[in-house]
């Protein structure tokens with residue numbers, strides 16, 4: 240669109256920040272609202288895939304992200320007895336391909352500094368509760384706007400989604416995790432792998448390198464054990480995690496009570512991603528369990544695709560239709576696969592653990608299946624039967 244749009248964005252997370260920069264730089268008048276007075280990163284260290292990295296690159300943040308983060312060459316999951324469950328390498332897609340482990344504070348700092356350099360207006364300490372006549376409304380009735388386009392990028396517990404789609408059920412997964420980012424003087428992350436150890440479906444410990452000398456540790460727990468009113472049972476975490484993976488003991492010991500944080504996740508599935516000219520982006524549209532490590536990548540890709548669709552379309556309606564075309568197959572695929580896989584790693588369904596241990600490792604040898612699994616990890620799938628090949632430099636080609 241050549242005409243500047245008046246855009247209201249709710250949520251200064253991954254999706255909201257990336258979109259606000261892209262739209263403001265395309266000449267649109269963007270106002271971003273964030274509930275926290277001091278916008279801050281929420282959640283654990285994360286793994287950026289070639290998809291998310293391509294968007295950071297397009298925002299001019301690639302080099303700094305690579306300097307702060309840790310290059311990740313693949314994913315390896317084993318049972319406590321050493322049996323292979325997953326063993327995937329980005330190099331199978333392209334010799335130069337890689338993922339990037341990054342502290343969430345680093346991703347946030349990079350995006351927020353970029354946002355500050357753009358012409359988007361950022362208004363903090365404002366929690367939006369609803370939308371009326373294309374105005375954003377705070378709980379006390381204070382209004383902002385009107386806007387021509389409102390973007391709900393307010394995360395997995397989206398209040399705007401609840402206000403505009405009140406009948407939707409957004410179930411909480413029964414399992415979540417404890418996480419902490421810890422120093423890694425022993426070099427547990429030196430292999431450059433996201434490593435996991437599992438026992439059945441009830442025990443899982445993950446170690447993700449997120450900086451040259453730092454790891455983020457993830458420990459799976461049922462949501463009841465993560466309830467705010469319950470103290471974290473540090474002694475049983477240490478005992479059980481060390482029994483599962485003795486070599487990870489130094490990282491486990493360093494995760495102290497004050498550093499361990501709780502995370503729960505929801506399965507968000509919307510029949511459509513817009514309610515008129517209000518569009519849902521990122522976790523507000525398709526939050527899921529982080530089993531496949533895709534949420535932030537999908538959020539970055541959503542932002543890119545929406546900005547591109549607006550740029551290429553003659554009006555807002557065709558832009559929203561173009562956005563849906565660009566994103567539908569990818570988002571639906573990752574939602575389904577995450578939802579399908581999660582109980583094989585986090586549930587009380589023991590037979591799923593037996594099936595996983597018996598067949599998943601062997602599936603790596605089946606022609607085509609290893610490629611499907613690796614491209615799923617890399618974020619490049621556009622459904623069960625299609626994937627976007629990486630370019631000659633091993634990067635994801637944005638289109």
Ligand SMILES: Cc1cc2nc3c(=O)[nH]c(=O)nc-3n(C[C@H](O)[C@H](O)[C@H](O)COP(=O)(O)OP(=O)(O)OC[C@H]3O[C@@H](n4cnc5c(N)ncnc54)[C@H](O)[C@@H]3O)c2cc1C
Nearest residue numbers: 250252253254274285286367394521522529533534535536
């Ligand atoms: C333990 C864990 C590990 C993960 N690991 C990975 C990984 O390895 N790779 C990966 O890609 N993803 C990972 N994810 C998922 C990833 O964190 C999310 O998908 C991503 O942060 C979604 O971005 P978002 O912008 O949609 O939402 P968020 O980042 O949640 O941002 C939402 C923003 O909206 C603000 N907000 C909320 N409500 C309102 C309101 N009413 N008014 C104003 N502001 C509001 C919030 O304060 C927040 O700033 C992980 C998630 C968890 C929990």
